[in-house]
Structure formats: C-alpha cells, structure tokens
Amino acid sequence: MKVSVIILLLMTLTALAAPFLANDRSFSSLLSPPIPYHPNSTDSDAILTPPNRSHLLGTDDIGRDVLAQLIWGTRISLSVGLVAMSIALTLGIFLGGIAGYFGGIWDLLISRLIEIFSCFPTFFFILALLSFVGPSLLNLMIVIGGTSWPGIARLVRAEFFRLREEEFVKAASALGAGSFRILFRHLLPNIVRPLVVIASFGIAAAILGEASLSFLGFGVRPEDPSWGSLLASGEAYWDVAWWLTLAPGSAIFLTVTAFNLLGESFRNR
C-alpha cells in the first residue's frame, strides 16, 4: 500500500513536472532542467550509446535521450490510464445505475448491451475500432474507455439492485426526493469503495492496453513518446541496445504493479 502510493505519487509528479525535468531549454535562469535533453531532440554524434554519465539511460537509434523520453512518456501513459478510466466509470455508473435502479425494460436492454460488449475479445475489438478511427492519443483514450465500462456497469447494477430495496431509499422518496437525487446522492456514495477498487485495477489495465497498442503501432503518433512506442522502437535493437527495451518495460511494469497493489489493498480493507 505505502510503496505503491509512493511510486504513483512520484509518477504523477514526474508527469506534471516533465517539461522542467527534461528539456533542452530552461524556463528561467535559476532552474535549469536536471536532464538537459528534449525527448525529440536528436544527436547524430550519440546514436545507440549505452547508459553513461551524460545519458543516464543511453540513447536510441536516432540519438534521442531515453530518460527524457521516459519522463515525457509518463504524461501520456498516466493520462491515458486516467482519462480512459474516467470515461469507463462515467458510462458504467450511468448505465449500470439506470439498469439497477429502474429495472424492468431498462435493465433488460442495458444488461443485453453489457453481455454483447463482454462477448467481444476486447483487445481485438479495440484494434478493429482504432483501424477505423485512426491512431491518436484522444482516440486511444475514447476507445479504451468506451470498451471497458461493462464490468463497472455490471457491478453498479448489482449493487443498486441490492441498495434500492433498502428502507432509507423509500424514506428518501417519502420525503419527496426524485429518482436522480436518490441515485446520485443516496445510492452512489454507498458504492464508492468497490468503485475505487475496480477503478485502480482498471487504470492498470488501460495503461497496459495503451502500451500494447502503441507497441503494435496502433497507439500514439511517433512524436509523442509513450512507453509502449518506446518499447516498440527498441524492439529492433534488443540484441545490441538492451536499455531501449529495459527502461520503458520497467516503467510499465512498475506502474501497473503499483496500481494493482493499490486496488488489492483497497479490496482487502
């Protein structure tokens, strides 16, 4: 728990401070970036240099600093994870909530939709969708988020089914509260805990999904250095430049593990 929170906090800080941490120009004379390279600035004199004093994690095949790319990649990976999960949560809570609270025909329709969506092998579904809309950061977030809501919807539906029979729901409507007020003011706060658990696992899955898609070339454009695309560009040189795959691979591993451990510890509370 503590370790994963610390890792994630550091990751977030890195993502937020990326332009100050790794840049070829400084924003003020007082604050020069500790890593003096921009992720997209190339250096033809330093191609595929192994880790050394000036390039802590080496350089890639066109002379870009790997550490700088990794730091900027944190922004992309984390934002994909968070935004995709927010989309999935919004859809899941909305659809699951309607199905669970109103029941009847709504439940029938939404439950079938959940089942249809769960039937698709998600990863290939995402691949297919991305080949239609074209790879971009925004599309990646929308497509990952838009396909990972069924699990959340199912959970919300089941919990609302249980909660709507509770007396305090009837008491609230006896006081004149409307359906949406009951849904969001009385029922939703009661399921925050399972939602936090499912969200932290979901962020991990989204980051992993982004990395896999970028690795396959369906992810972000090459000028945005995501961890997955770093991994992909390193793959061609794995036998001569091990640092190109090890660095982004470890970053992905660390972040996904941290989110999973976080979810695990929330679940066991």
Added chain:
Amino acid sequence: MSLLEVKHLETHFYHEKSVIKAVDGVSLYLAKGEAVGIVGESGCGKSVFAHSLLRLIPSSHGRIVGGAIMYHLPHQPNPIDLMKLPEEKMRSLRGKRMAMIFQEPMTSLNPLSTIGDQIAEAIALHEGGSRAVIRDRTLEMLQLVGIPVPEKRIDAFPHELSGGMRQRAMIAMALSCKPDILIADEPTTALDVTIQAQILELLAKLREQLGMALLLITHDLGVVAEVAHRVMVMYAGKCVEEGTVQEIFHHPKHPYTQALLRALPSFGKRGGKLPTIPGAVPSLAHLPEGCAFQDRCPKVQERCRKGAVPDDPSHVGRLVRCYYA
C-alpha cells in the same frame, strides 16, 4: 372537515402468476388534527395501505389498481385525487404535505450521511433557503423532537446514535416541513419499551402542537388505545371493523376484534393461559370466497362462505364487516 378521504383503495402485488390482494377495498377518512390507528397482524396489509397513500409501492412488484385518495389542500374548495396526480406533483407533496416515518430507524437512515444533512435535505427540497437558514431550521427540528445538545448531534452519523435517538431524528426529518399528515408505520416496533413510551408521547405531543393528522400503523393494541381517537382493524387486506377507541375497546363487534382483545394480557387475570386465535392467517394469494376470517371464526355459518361481506350487514351503525355482530 376531512383532510384525507380514501375510497375503496386496492393495491395488488404480482408474484409469478398469482395476484396478491394486499389491500382489498379499504376506505378511511382522516380529519384535520385527528389521530387514527390501523391495527392488524403482520401481513394484513396495513403497511401496504400506508405506503399506497404516498404512492410508494415499487412498480416492479405491485400496483394500486383501484380506488381514490382525495386530499384537501388548505385554502382550496375542491379536493384533489392523489391517484390521478402526475408523479412530479406527487413528489412535491411527499414530505411537504404528507410525511412518513418508518419502522426501523437504522435502515431508514442513509448510513453515509449525517442526520443533519438528511433533515436538511428535506428542507432544501421543499423550502430552500441559504445554508445557514436551513441549518438553523435543522437545529430547531432536532430541538423539537427532544434530542439533547442538537449542535453536537447534527453532525452525527446514524450509527453513532441510539435507537431512540435515531427514531427521533427520523421524526425530525418527517416533520421538518410541517406536514398536514404524518403517517407512522410501526414507529416503535424496533425500540425498547421505555423508549417506545417516550416516542409515542412525543408523537402525541407534536401532533397537538403542530395540529397535524396522525395515521398510526401498529400491531400493538396498547399503543393505539393510548394515542388514537379512532381505530381501523384490518384482516387479510380488508377493513373488518372501524370505530372510535371507546367503541373498539369497550364494544368490539367483529369476532376478530373480540378475539384480538381477548388475547391481550391484563392485570385483572393473573395466571392461566392467554386465549389465542385458532388457526393461521390465510395466504393472501389463496383467499377463500366470502369472509377471510371464516376458518378461525367461532360464529361461522354457511352464509359467511359465499360472496363478499358488505360493510355493515348486521346494522351496528358503524363499519363492522360481519353478519353476526
């Protein structure tokens, strides 16, 4: 003048293929400031009747299939039928004009909000006002229902309060908009006897103080005798006898009411077994033709097994649904 007039209300539940007539043609009137008790065994339909008045029957399980609920709004010549009211209008009536308190004060409070927030919600929904005004009203309500140190309790969560305090908070919630009618659905069942007495006393006091009508649902005859002016006795979804407290307790006419009163323990007759009513309440899904009490009734005749029993067949002068009263 009657405030609320319920005419031949019918609420049915549907389970698989059978129809359960939980409330089967019950009529009742409630005057301004009056206290009416509804008594009956578990499952006789008294709670369903109460919930039907606020149209709180979950549509997934059952429906109000017939009858009218005429409600006289103050300063208006004609009553409105709550059954024909659109849901939105009904919602603005709930909590504002007619409020309800429930049996289990633990489960009827949201475990995740403070009692202050829950009382404030009712006020904000119907009357609005700034946060400070609403908070003052909330404190005032907590004071009114006799919660000591309301400034401290206003931010307490339901689990931090005792059963009696929780029920007081529930009452404060229901009364926060000064309703004309308070429906209390077994408000003291979950409480200790001493707390029960306190809560009943509080309800009686508040009814007088605020001039509202009280509909008290209970299976406790003692409670009714203490609080109510008039009593309605329900059996298997029907009203079997109705009258003033004196009429029901001193001159019960229906064999069921008589048997119920005989089954009460009293100081007069010590020792010996209490008389019980033989048999069990018939299943609401398979009611016999004629009087529902026929299989347990000492006076049963051939006539009781055929056709519905009219309101007052033996001309007692009030509602007694029995040929041999």
